[in-house]
Amino acid sequence: MLPKVxxxxxxxxxxxxxxxxxxxxxxxxxxxxxxxxxxxxxxxxETARRIFEAFNNLxxxxxxxxxxxxxxxILSLQxxxxxxxxxxxxxxxGYSQLPVLENGRSIGLITEEGIMKAMVSGNAEELGxxxxxxxxxxxxxxxxxxxxxxxxxxxxxxxxxxxxxxQGSITGIITASDLLRLME
Numbered sequence: 686m687l688p689k690v691x692x693x694x695x696x697x698x699x700x701x702x703x704x705x706x707x708x709x710x711x712x713x714x715x716x717x718x719x720x721x722x723x724x725x726x727x728x729x730x731e732t733a734r735r736i737f738e739a740f741n742n743l744x745x746x747x748x749x750x751x752x753x754x755x756x757x758x759i760l761s762l763q764x765x766x767x768x769x770x771x772x773x774x775x776x777x778x779g780y781s782q783l784p785v786l787e788n789g790r791s792i793g794l795i796t797e798e799g800i801m802k803a804m805v806s807g808n809a810e811e812l813g814x815x816x817x818x819x820x821x822x823x824x825x826x827x828x829x830x831x832x833x834x835x836x837x838x839x840x841x842x843x844x845x846x847x848x849x850x851x852q853g854s855i856t857g858i859i860t861a862s863d864l865l866r867l868m869e
Contacts, residue, residue: 687733694722696740710739746867751837752830754866755849755857761786762795764818768803771795771817782845784858785821791848791855793821798845824848830856838864 688696697707697718704722708715713732720726721736728736761784762771771783775797785793795817803812803820812820825846828837837847841861849857 711735749834751832757857759858769813791824
């Protein structure tokens with residue numbers, strides 16, 4: 686038994702998605718969603734089922750926790766390591782940023798962007814022999830693994846990464862691309 690189709694608009698608005706997004710998730714046209722919500726059209730049972738399944742799938746993804754979407758076993762640097770090591774690790778692994786940890790505590794973040802800025806403002810040849818501490822950016826925010834993934838979406842707008850922790854120990858890293866996977 687499905688909920689009443691009159692609830693579709695309410696549920697969609699509560700979930701914060703557009704008619705176009707709902708239509709894409711339910712594999713129907715956005716004009717059909719508009720017609721259903723305005724009461725000009727009664728959907729078939731199959732169409733209504735697909736719409737409510739889309740809501741259920743979205744709800745399941747929304748209930749994911751930070752610890753379930755983070756990359757675990759993160760690669761990090763010590764503040765006294767050389768920038769050349771950071772560049773080498775980023776290139777080999779395809780990362781654009783690496784957390785800087787000291788005694789298991791996050792003290793900063795080294796990014797491709799930060800390295801490029803340092804290259805532009807100084808002597809690029811000498812940069813490789815510079816220690817990471819000199820060009821690292823402030824530490825990214827740290828959230829508990831139990832934090833709802835949905836709560837991280839607004840946060841990622843203001844930072845390049847989010848670190849996860851459990852009982853005070855850093856356990857993983859979340860980037861914008863990790864959060865974009867929630868939309869799949």
